[in-house]
Amino acid sequence: MSEMRAALYDSYGPPEVLYEGSVPKPVADPGEVVVRVHAASVNGGELAGRAGKVRLVTEIVGRGFPKRTGMDFAGEIADPGSPDSGLAVGDRVWGLLPRSRMFGSAAEFVAVPPHRLALAPSGLDLVQAAALPAVGTTAITALRDKARVTAGDRLLVRGASGGVGSVAVQLGKVYGAHVTALAGGRNLDFVRSLGADDAFDYATTSAADLGPFDVVLDTVGTQLRTYRRLLAPEGRMVAIAFDARNPAASVSYLLASTVFGSRRVRFFSGNPTRRLFAELTRLTESGAVRPVVDTVYPLADIAAAHRALEQGGSRGKHVIQIL
Structure with missing residues (x-):
């Protein structure tokens, strides 16, 4: 099985536990598509997960160590899965991982159900777009x-x-x-x-x-x-x-x-579907909503991105550029 780069951590703790490592590249299960991730953002839930503040959830729903981070993503379809997905290789998409997978979008590829994503706004850079899904x-x-x-x-x-x-x-x-x-x-x-x-x-x-x-x-x-x-x-x-x-x-x-x-x-705990992502795409394409990016970090600097969000005072989102 081929490998891919991903943000990982081997124990709960401060941002410094995070590092760039290698994990198996995902393969689409029935009812899934594979997205080549251009960028992902850093969200508050990931900070709590990494710090061990929601262990009841991460231990039951998440993987064992090394654990992953990242919730939302923007990228391109690498494997559209079933023809019923309505997607094709190369389609620009954005979305959010399902609750059953929880974290892991800070990686080169993710496998997700097609109802957890939608076509990304046309004309918007995917690194900028990654600031908006969650x-x-x-x-x-x-x-x-x-x-x-x-x-x-x-x-x-x-x-x-x-x-x-x-x-x-x-x-x-x-x-x-x-x-x-x-x-x-x-x-x-x-x-x-x-x-x-x-x-x-x-x-x-x-x-x-x-x-x-x-x-x-x-x-x-x-x-x-x-x-x-x-x-x-x-x-x-x-x-x-x-x-x-x-x-x-x-x-x-x-x-x-x-x-x-x-x-x-x-x-409430957000659980968006394709219809909600499509509405966000519409609002963005109309100019009513624009992404706000504070800082863009390479995957290798995932710890610095987490630290910046913890320190507060951000203007919009911290984004992890992967591709």
């Missing part, structure tokens, strides 16, 4: 499906300069909302350039001075109680992150918030 589908699900943002809504995006936040600011404007962005002081002009109507430094702005809002999108995971209080009557809050320092408290509050009925805190 965060773009998450933002669409959060704002369109969970919060049901409509024209005229007052939307607060917390963590607006990051991966999901930078897309959510753009989507909020697409859906006709008045967008208020919370970000670091050095990123205020940046989030305004994405379309934010108002932008505030989270370090110097008290939550009590904000609101009310019809929708709050929280990508940070801390102070959920404080920011839920900013909701107007019938307001909706969606959280996509746990407090890394105390995840149990976050889960407890999410469950307890159900007593607030429609004003509860909604949380």
Whole structure:
């Protein structure tokens, strides 16, 4: 069996446990296609997996050591599998690994079911495109499906300069909302350039001075109680992150918030299908959403990419270029 390059780690730990190694090249099982990966992005779930913070999941669902990293990808079809896939060799695609495989897109090839990908936007470089699959589908699900943002809504995006936040600011404007962005002081002009109507430094702005809002999108995971209080009557809050320092408290509050009925805190685990990826492609091709890339790293520098995301303050995504 031929080998391929992939990002690996032999034990849980800090970013330095990551390295570029070799693993068997995947072969498409029935109902799968093989994608030659041009690039993948770094997502928060991978940091938690590598650090051993979600061992219950990675030990049951994932592989044994050496473990892999990477969730989303952009590339070209290398093996279209069954004719029913509707794909051909060379088709440019983007997508996300299935939950059953969890991590492993930071590699030269991946095998995935065709419903976990769609044709990538025409005219967009695949390295740039790799910044969008995970965060773009998450933002669409959060704002369109969970919060049901409509024209005229007052939307607060917390963590607006990051991966999901930078897309959510753009989507909020697409859906006709008045967008208020919370970000670091050095990123205020940046989030305004994405379309934010108002932008505030989270370090110097008290939550009590904000609101009310019809929708709050929280990508940070801390102070959920404080920011839920900013909701107007019938307001909706969606959280996509746990407090890394105390995840149990976050889960407890999410469950307890159900007593607030429609004003509860909604949380979800993204599981996008081809239709959702196709919608992201449409939004990108129309110019409504654009990828935001902070830094591009070669596969050999996977540890540096993880470290950069952990340090915070990113503008958009850190991308791993493989091809």
